[in-house]
Amino acid sequence: MALPLxxxxxxxxxxPAERTVARNFLLARLGSFLAFFPxxxxxxxxxxxxxAAFAGARPWEESVTAxxxxxxxxxxxxxxxxxxxxxxxxxxxxxxxxxxxTVGNVSNLRYWLQRASAxxxxxxxxxxxxxAWIQPRFVLGRPEPFSDIAxxxxxxxxxxxxxILGVLAIAYHLANGLWSFATMGWGIAVSKSAQAWxxxxxxxxxxxxxxxxxxxxxxxxxxxx
Numbered sequence: 255m256a257l258p259l260x261x262x263x264x265x266x267x268x269x270p271a272e273r274t275v276a277r278n279f280l281l282a283r284l285g286s287f288l289a290f291f292p293x294x295x296x297x298x299x300x301x302x303x304x305x306a307a308f309a310g311a312r313p314w315e316e317s318v319t320a321x322x323x324x325x326x327x328x329x330x331x332x333x334x335x336x337x338x339x340x341x342x343x344x345x346x347x348x349x350x351x352x353x354x355x356t357v358g359n360v361s362n363l364r365y366w367l368q369r370a371s372a373x374x375x376x377x378x379x380x381x382x383x384x385x386a387w388i389q390p391r392f393v394l395g396r397p398e399p400f401s402d403i404a405x406x407x408x409x410x411x412x413x414x415x416x417x418i419l420g421v422l423a424i425a426y427h428l429a430n431g432l433w434s435f436a437t438m439g440w441g442i443a444v445s446k447s448a449q450a451w452x453x454x455x456x457x458x459x460x461x462x463x464x465x466x467x468x469x470x471x472x473x474x475x476x477x478x479x
Contacts, residue, residue, distance in 0.1 A: 285344035286431075286439035288337040294428050296334050301424070301463060304470035307477060311400035319397035338379075345372055364430060371427040378420035400477070407471065408478025414471070421467030429460035 306317035321327040349369055390398040406413045433449075433456040436442040443452045 281344065282348075283440065285341055285348075286435050289341050289431055290435055292333050293337040293341060294431070297424065297428060298463065301421075301466045301470065305466065305473065307400070307404070307470055307473035310477070311404075314400045315397065342376065349373075367426060368430050368434075371423040371430075374419065374423040375427055378416065378423060381416065382420065404474050404478035406478070407474040408476075414475060417471050418468065421471060422464065425460050425463035425467060428463060429456045432456050432459055 300318075303317040304314075306313040321330065349372065386398050386403070390396060390402075407417065408414075433452050436452045437444075437449050443449045
């Protein structure tokens with residue numbers, strides 16, 4: 255007589271290969287979900303907040319770097335960093351395992367651009383987190399001043415180039431990720447017409463994010479003068 259399953263016993267009624275497929279399916283869905291909720295939403299909001307640079311130092315610092323109390327800082331860290339670390343780890347595994355099966359078409363180009371943007375974003379975020387958050391707060395003991403980022407943006411050309419390309423990578427990766435999320439990820443858009451609609455939506459998201467991000471870079475560059 256078979257014993258009932260307990261919480262620490264695997265379901266041996268399912269073949270190991272099937273359990274692996276189910277596990278990978280759930281991990282893929284979780285990785286895709288965390289890329290947008292809350293990480294993608296927070297990223298879009300962070301880009302929007304950067305537009306406060308047009309209003310000057312104090313509005314920018316209040317919008318971007320200020321936290322009303324340690325609890326909000328801890329909440330921001332949890333909401334942003336935990337999904338980010340998960341998504342980076344999940345993405346690196348996918349990057350190593352997946353291969354494109356199409357040659358010379360739009361899907362193939364989208365595949366490689368998404369992975370190129372992911373690699374560029376990994377480098378950009380590492381530098382950005384260190385210079386804009388870790389070093390100012392945990393080494394220097396204060397938030398990043400507006401004057402520092404504005405000066406670097408205007409007088410240090412590599413910083414300007416890195417931020418221009420970083421915003422481009424963010425806009426593309428998030429917009430194309432939206433299309434993947436709705437089509438291959440969660441199967442929201444199944445028909446060709448629905449996929450075409452989401453493709454137009456992804457293009458719109460890309461252009462909007464790119465415009466917001468580059469406008470913010472320009473505002474910081476101008477302020478650094």
